[in-house]
Amino acid sequence: MLEIKNLQARIDEKQILKGINLSVKSGEVHAIMGPNGSGKSTLASVLAGREGYDITDGEVLLQGNDILEMSPEERAREGVFLAFQYPVEIPGVNSTYFLRSAVNQIRKHRGDEELDAMKFLKLVKTKMKELGLAEEFLKRPVNAGFSGGEKKRNEILQMTMLDPSLAVLDETDSGLDIDALRIVADGVNRLKNQNNAQIVITHYQRLLDYIVPDFVHVLYDGCIIKSGDKTLAHDLEEKGYDWLIKDS
Amino acid sequence: MSSTTVINLAEEPANAFAEIKRRGTALLPLRQDGLARFQESGFPTTNDEDWRFTSLKPFTEMPFETMFEPTIQTIGQSVINGIAFSQHDTDRLVFVDGHLSSELSQISNQSEGVIVSNLASALTTIEDKIGALSGKDQNPLIALNDAFFTDGAWIHIPANQALSKPVHLVFLYTAIKDGQASHIRNLIIAEANAKGTILESHISLGQAAASTNVVTETQLGDGSNLEHIKLQDQSSLAIHLASLHSKLGSDARYAFHSFALGAQLSRNNLRMDLAKPGIECMLNGLYMTRGRQLADHHMIVNHAAPYCNSHEYFNGILDDQSRGVFHGRILVEPEAQKTDAKQTNKNLILSDEATVNTKPQLEIYADDVKCTHGATIGELDNDAIFYLRARGLDSQTARRMLMHGFTGEIVERIQHNTIRDELNELVWGRLENEYHLN
Numbered sequence: 001m002l003e004i005k006n007l008q009a010r011i012d013e014k015q016i017l018k019g020i021n022l023s024v025k026s027g028e029v030h031a032i033m034g035p036n037g038s039g040k041s042t043l044a045s046v047l048a049g050r051e052g053y054d055i056t057d058g059e060v061l062l063q064g065n066d067i068l069e070m071s072p073e074e075r076a077r078e079g080v081f082l083a084f085q086y087p088v089e090i091p092g093v094n095s096t097y098f099l100r101s102a103v104n105q106i107r108k109h110r111g112d113e114e115l116d117a118m119k120f121l122k123l124v125k126t127k128m129k130e131l132g133l134a135e136e137f138l139k140r141p142v143n144a145g146f147s148g149g150e151k152k153r154n155e156i157l158q159m160t161m162l163d164p165s166l167a168v169l170d171e172t173d174s175g176l177d178i179d180a181l182r183i184v185a186d187g188v189n190r191l192k193n194q195n196n197a198q199i200v201i202t203h204y205q206r207l208l209d210y211i212v213p214d215f216v217h218v219l220y221d222g223c224i225i226k227s228g229d230k231t232l233a234h235d236l237e238e239k240g241y242d243w244l245i246k247d248s
Numbered sequence: 249m250s251s252t253t254v255i256n257l258a259e260e261p262a263n264a265f266a267e268i269k270r271r272g273t274a275l276l277p278l279r280q281d282g283l284a285r286f287q288e289s290g291f292p293t294t295n296d297e298d299w300r301f302t303s304l305k306p307f308t309e310m311p312f313e314t315m316f317e318p319t320i321q322t323i324g325q326s327v328i329n330g331i332a333f334s335q336h337d338t339d340r341l342v343f344v345d346g347h348l349s350s351e352l353s354q355i356s357n358q359s360e361g362v363i364v365s366n367l368a369s370a371l372t373t374i375e376d377k378i379g380a381l382s383g384k385d386q387n388p389l390i391a392l393n394d395a396f397f398t399d400g401a402w403i404h405i406p407a408n409q410a411l412s413k414p415v416h417l418v419f420l421y422t423a424i425k426d427g428q429a430s431h432i433r434n435l436i437i438a439e440a441n442a443k444g445t446i447l448e449s450h451i452s453l454g455q456a457a458a459s460t461n462v463v464t465e466t467q468l469g470d471g472s473n474l475e476h477i478k479l480q481d482q483s484s485l486a487i488h489l490a491s492l493h494s495k496l497g498s499d500a501r502y503a504f505h506s507f508a509l510g511a512q513l514s515r516n517n518l519r520m521d522l523a524k525p526g527i528e529c530m531l532n533g534l535y536m537t538r539g540r541q542l543a544d545h546h547m548i549v550n551h552a553a554p555y556c557n558s559h560e561y562f563n564g565i566l567d568d569q570s571r572g573v574f575h576g577r578i579l580v581e582p583e584a585q586k587t588d589a590k591q592t593n594k595n596l597i598l599s600d601e602a603t604v605n606t607k608p609q610l611e612i613y614a615d616d617v618k619c620t621h622g623a624t625i626g627e628l629d630n631d632a633i634f635y636l637r638a639r640g641l642d643s644q645t646a647r648r649m650l651m652h653g654f655t656g657e658i659v660e661r662i663q664h665n666t667i668r669d670e671l672n673e674l675v676w677g678r679l680e681n682e683y684h685l686n
Binding site for chain 1: 630631635639641655
């Protein structure tokens, strides 16, 4: 599904990613943990194609295709989805209009029939119910005036609607109370199947009680310094990162 | 230039006024007082703080021809059918160069006691009300209007009555030659618990540099609710000068929406008097300028009573060498506790040469209030563009969606559904066809 080879990136002359290697297969969930400033969000941004990063070396292959040459929209159409740590408020742009445009853009790219307003509404309302989002949500501008929890649930709603092959969740748990966390995790778990993969970036082990990873990686100073199974997350919860950092 | 009515107004206003007297026009004391005030002040200049960013030179340096007489030009019904809002079920008062056109106007049976008429035909019954709200203002353009106004709308909604359909005030300007000057006066009174929607359109028929100086006084009784939507869509040489003076009663709700799309120079002076408790007042506007246009909104919201809300939202899109000016002053007097006042001015610049002068201003003398203000000037938000692209939308679509959103923020505050939809399309069509969006 995804092959990251020796990925190096910098921003404003500062080297952030210093050679990341990661292999993610279909059906897998990978968690990336690490202290602040280790490069987790940069990795998410680079995967999604945010401007401002200088890729100095390495490659990222999604189903064999190098995505680093692609624009953000091409990546999204190829199946990359980034759930933003800080979803952007877009006043004046209606949520329904935005989401339907995005869904149809991606369906078109896949050769699927575009959804008319009725079909779209029917589908989105079912998905919203699962995520505990009120229907009036659709009438509001994208993320504008949403609470932190609503914004994160909106990310998951978009993810559900766009059905990506690779979902990257950047600190989706931050700012969520336990109920909202459970709803978000349920949404992510429902999406999981043998044809897609998920990368969950998080600070805290608690999200991983709900989204159980197959692999856990520790990112520190721009490199993955340790990989393991889900028990690694528990070790980190207990011992923090210092023991790994001293070893590295 | 041989016509007796073409004069240099700045130098010889009395000559123009002689024509008023010769005609035996009504309200002579008001007019004479206006003339005297104007002679005293002259036109405002950029030395005047309120006019610092907006020079009236394009207006004052023109030959000046007051449109004392209705035009002889025939204007067909097709002209009306082509303008915004004409396909809605409204009553319509049409004025051409400041004179009522009975042929083009169309008034249905409004509720009992509701008056929808022109001002000139009702002067004897309302003369004491004209100038009641605007009279204390030092603005020389009001003085000029007092002296020279020809006609305008007179709308009266008695207590507990509602306009059965929106009233559309259509101001057409023949704009056949430079300097044609129309002075328009509107008076709108909604008594206690009255309701209504008023549309106001200003449209040029010709391309000449004609000017409009319109003064509107709006008086809202206790518990009344008025939505007032103004569309200024004049030609690119037109000059549009407007003053709106509103006085609101307890628990009154007034929403004024200003869409300033046309004219080489447009200025909206908005003066809101909130002297009773429980008022909700919203000033909501969008200006879009290109070429060498200048759009100026200058407002003073005076909170003189407790528990009032006032919100000002103005967005501007500026292209080419055009200019936008926003001056929003909220004054909270000592007795106006629990005031909730908010003002924002956001500007989107599409060209390196466009400029904006924005001056949000709070002046607060009460201690238990919630007041916020803010202004932005810039390009589209890169984070927002990336967000949309990360959802599969190409960069052009993302930019357009954001720009549409920028106008939509303002348009969506219109309560009247179908009018809102029409303005949304009108504004967006204009941007797509005439602005540099990419």
